[in-house]
Amino acid sequence: MASSELFSVLVEVRLREGIADPQGSTIERALPALGLGGVSGVRAGKAFRFDIAAADEADALAQATVVAARLLANPVIEESAVTVTAPGAGV
Amino acid sequence: MAARVGVVIFPGTNCEHDAILALERLGASADLVWHGDTSVDGYDALVLPGGFAHGDYLRPGAIARFSPVMEAVGRFADSGGPVVGIxxxxxxxCEVGLLPGALQKNRGLRFLCATVTVRVETEDSVLTAGVPAGTELRIPINHFEGNFTCDADTLATLRTEDRVVLRYVDNPNGSVDDIAGVCNQARNVVGLMPHPERASDPLLGSVDGNALLGALLASADSPVGAPVS
Known part of the structure; x- marks a missing residue:
């Protein structure tokens, strides 16, 4: 067995609660044109997918959390959620 | 003696020559400093000009923050050297943490390119030393992500410590508390969205930016907080 395996990572970055989201508001205002007037609370964000070679899932999560916190999200206005999928677990 | 200003550039910076020209016409000498450089020794002040560093990918400033030169900029700022980000x-x-807050997409999601009026709110910064509070300046803005945002505690601190350097008279982008520019606690690092180098000649429609750039050059020769005569 190899000493490290490749884990799939999904990082979702979203604006913190209370931070105005001009993009989300604009999207929400466009929805009635689709005939969907009941949609509310639209918040725009970003999703990042990448692979990490790590000894185990905890190691992969630790590394991915560093990537998310130090680069992918600006903690002043954003928060991030990290999901790690073990090799062979499918998506 | 002419102040020597380092103008820090990243891949995608595009206002560096405007900044150099405006500074030189005020009597400074100014050089480009490459983002890969690890030293800013020999400079009296640093300017981080406008543009789209690293294409603004991820977020404006997010990648530039990791450039080798930023460690040198941080040391320069920590030692009291004047640093201005335009x-x-x-x-x-903001991304590197030398200034508080963040710049979000403009309210209304429009790229804004217009000459606006900003009001100097404090004379106590390297960019406004000698420019009385209340002075109104006509200076162009040119941005999509200029909507200054910070949490309530940070805003309260900025106000209590008199660190809002410039405010928009007619807020164009949704910035919290009309903020157009802020400084750090030591008052030697200032960031502003308007482009003073684009208001540096009558041909450009305004020379008001020279008041700020001139203050920076004066600050470059004076210790922080000392009166500039």
């Missing part, structure tokens, strides 16, 4: 440079200074 537009994208402001975004970089």
């Amino acid at each position: 537009c994208n440079g402001f975004q970089v200074l």
Whole structure:
């Protein structure tokens, strides 16, 4: 067995609660044109997918959390959620 | 003696020559400093000009923050050296943590390119030393992500410590508390969204930016907080 395996990572970055989201508001205002007037609370964000070679899932999560916190999200206005999928677990 | 200003550039910076020209016409000598450089020794002041560092990918300033030169900029700032970030440079200074807050997409999601009126709110910064509070200046803005945002505690601190350097008279982008520029606690690092170098000649429609750039050059020769005569 190899000493490290490749884990799939999904990082979702979203604006913190209370931070105005001009993009989300604009999207929400466009929805009635689709005939969907009941949609509310639209918040725009970003999703990042990448692979990490790590000894185990905890190691992969630790590394991915560093990537998310130090680069992918600006903690002043954003928060991030990290999901790690073990090799062979499918998506 | 002419102040020597380092103008820090990243891949995608595009206002560096405007900044150099405006500074030189005020009597400074100014050089480009490459983002890969690890030293800013020999400079009296640093300017991070506008543009789209690293294409603004991820977030404006997010990648530039990791450039080798930013460690040198941080040391320069920590030692009291005057540092001014204009537009994208402001975004970089926020990302690297030398200034508080963040610049979000403009309210209304429009790219804004217009000459606006800003009011100097404090004379106590390297960019406004000698420019009385209340002075109104006509200076162009040119940004999509200039909507200054911070949490309530940070805003309260900025106000209590008199660190809002410039406010928009007619808020164009949704910035909290009409903030157009802020400084750090030591008052030697200032970020602003308007482009003073674009208001440096009558041909450009305004020379009001020279008041700020001139203050920076005066600050470059004076210790922080000391009166500039």
